Amino acid sequence: MTAASPWWTPHVHADRRPLLLARNRIAARLRAHLAAQDFVEVDPAALQVSPGNEAHLHAFATEQVGPDTARRPLYLHTSPELACKKLLAAGEPRLFALGHVFRNRERGALHHPEFTMLEWYRAGAPVAAVMADCADVLALAAETTGITRVAFRGAEADPFAEPERVTVAEAFFRHSGIDLLATVAGAETDREALAAAATEAGIRTAADDTWSDVFSRVLVERIEPNLGIGRPTLLTEYPTAEAALARPTAHDPRVAERFELYVCRVELANGFGELTDPAEQRRRFEAEMAEKARVYGERYPIDEDFLAALAVMPDASGCALGFDRLVMLATGAPRIDAVIWTPVAEP
Numbered sequence: 001m002t003a004a005s006p007w008w009t010p011h012v013h014a015d016r017r018p019l020l021l022a023r024n025r026i027a028a029r030l031r032a033h034l035a036a037q038d039f040v041e042v043d044p045a046a047l048q049v050s051p052g053n054e055a056h057l058h059a060f061a062t063e064q065v066g067p068d069t070a071r072r073p074l075y076l077h078t079s080p081e082l083a084c085k086k087l088l089a090a091g092e093p094r095l096f097a098l099g100h101v102f103r104n105r106e107r108g109a110l111h112h113p114e115f116t117m118l119e120w121y122r123a124g125a126p127v128a129a130v131m132a133d134c135a136d137v138l139a140l141a142a143e144t145t146g147i148t149r150v151a152f153r154g155a156e157a158d159p160f161a162e163p164e165r166v167t168v169a170e171a172f173f174r175h176s177g178i179d180l181l182a183t184v185a186g187a188e189t190d191r192e193a194l195a196a197a198a199t200e201a202g203i204r205t206a207a208d209d210t211w212s213d214v215f216s217r218v219l220v221e222r223i224e225p226n227l228g229i230g231r232p233t234l235l236t237e238y239p240t241a242e243a244a245l246a247r248p249t250a251h252d253p254r255v256a257e258r259f260e261l262y263v264c265r266v267e268l269a270n271g272f273g274e275l276t277d278p279a280e281q282r283r284r285f286e287a288e289m290a291e292k293a294r295v296y297g298e299r300y301p302i303d304e305d306f307l308a309a310l311a312v313m314p315d316a317s318g319c320a321l322g323f324d325r326l327v328m329l330a331t332g333a334p335r336i337d338a339v340i341w342t343p344v345a346e347p
Contacts, residue, residue, distance in 0.1 A: 023327045028142050030118065031141055039094040041119060041188065044083035046100065051075035052082065053285040054244055055292040058104035059300065060113075068138040072148035075300065076102035079320055081245070082121050082306045085274065088123055088316050089309035096120035097161050098323065109335045110325060113344050121318035127257045127273035131185040132211065133263045134269050135163055137321060138232060141330040145231075150329045155264035159330075161231035163261070168223075168238050176201045176222040180239070183211065184254045189241050196263055205295060210291075228262035235260045242286045246272035261321075263329055278307045289311055 005012050031041065051059030060076040077083070080097045085256040087095055101117045118137070122129050137223055142150065142159035150157045174178040178201055189211035198205050198214050203221060205214055227233040236259040240248055243256035257273025282302065289299040327339040336344040 006345075007337075016338060018328070018331050019331045020341055022145050022331050023339050023341075026141050026327055026330060029144050030098065030137065030141055033136070034096050034120065037231055039092065041090055042080075042087055042092070042095050042097050043099065044077070044080040044087075044097055045104070046072045046076050048077045048082065050082065050301050052078045053288050053300055053302060054078075055288045058106075058296075060102045060104055069164070073301075078327065079105050079117060081318070081320065082108050082303055083318075084121055084318070085313055086118060086309040087308060088121055089313040093123040094121070094174035107160065107248055107346070112324065112336050112340060115336070115340070116323040118321045118323045119318065120159065121316050123272075123314045124314045125317050127259065127271065127288075127317045130271045130317045131163075131165075131236075131261075133258060134234070134271065134321065135232065137326070138261075138263065138268070145330045145331070147330060151332065152262055152264040152266060153331060155229055157228050157264050158231050159263070163234045165234045165236055167236050167255070168219075169255070171223045171227075171235060172218060175195070175226050176203070178218060180215075181252075181254055184239050186238050186253050188220070189239070191320060210275045212241065212291075215239070222342065224262070224265055224267070226265075228264050228298070235262060243272070243286055245275055245281070247275045247277075249273075257317075266325060266329065267322075268320050268329070269321040272317065274313070274316045274318055276313050276315060278309055278310045281310055282307055312342045 005088045007013065007016065035224070044204050047062070048296060057078045059078055062074050062076065064072050065075050080099065084095060086096060097119050099116065100114055102114050104113065106113055120130070120133065138159050147159065169180045178197045183190040183197070191211040191214070194214045195205045195209060198218055203218055205217070221245050226236060230258035237255040238246070238258040240254060240256045246258040248254040248266055249255050249257055259271050260267055261269040285302050293299045324336045324339055327333070327337055331339060333339050
């Protein structure tokens, strides 16, 4: 088989160029849209003392060497979230960042090790406000490229339709018959109960699966294939155990103010009503890092500066959206690297 030509080959670039110019137009429209709502664009540093403390996110590590040759570890951020929340604490009421983030162990049609994230925050706003923002961003991208339907891998959706809202518990029962919340008590989870329910539903489980492992398998195998079909889906109220940076809902401490936006089965955005309790955030970070150490044999430091800022951060809601995926869906590109100007070479 003949190897594919590199992206910089003139004939390959000529094919990609219309998608890349569309990317630029979408970025310009997004910036104008947010500026019209008094959002301030910020530019967080990519180098951080902690890349984030979620068990299954993997960072690129590096090292700073000072003038005195003293060395300290640093990481390329997996999200600008911690830095943006420090700016909320500093007094910025509405802010957004559109920039590169870095995640290791990720490569495929929907994943790239260096990609662009749109992340925005509204101080004093409910999580419903950023859900509405998601619908606006999707419609704006579709309007920019002139499409009336999003199509990806045999699925279609109307990017201008009001998104369907379904809770995670409703989706689990609807698509797998599992009563998810019967396996959750506050922040505690019942691994045996969820594994038994999954097995009964015909979903494979393993003896060493955690509750989170089983949850993720049901989500991937039974839930995600049904999301964002015909119209976008907002999957809401994730169990608190699956929402490390989100506050619990007022009506049920078992679930959190976390949602994800899906379009044509593709997860496009992840939003929160933000947790502002530094003691609870520390507890969650420590639990996540214990799990990372158990599974992967490593852990990342906790950003103490972030926890200090969290103590004075106002109530806020925020969202992170995969900009390259948005462009991919709005242009009909088959893979995420088709809409990245200079893709990272495959190993």
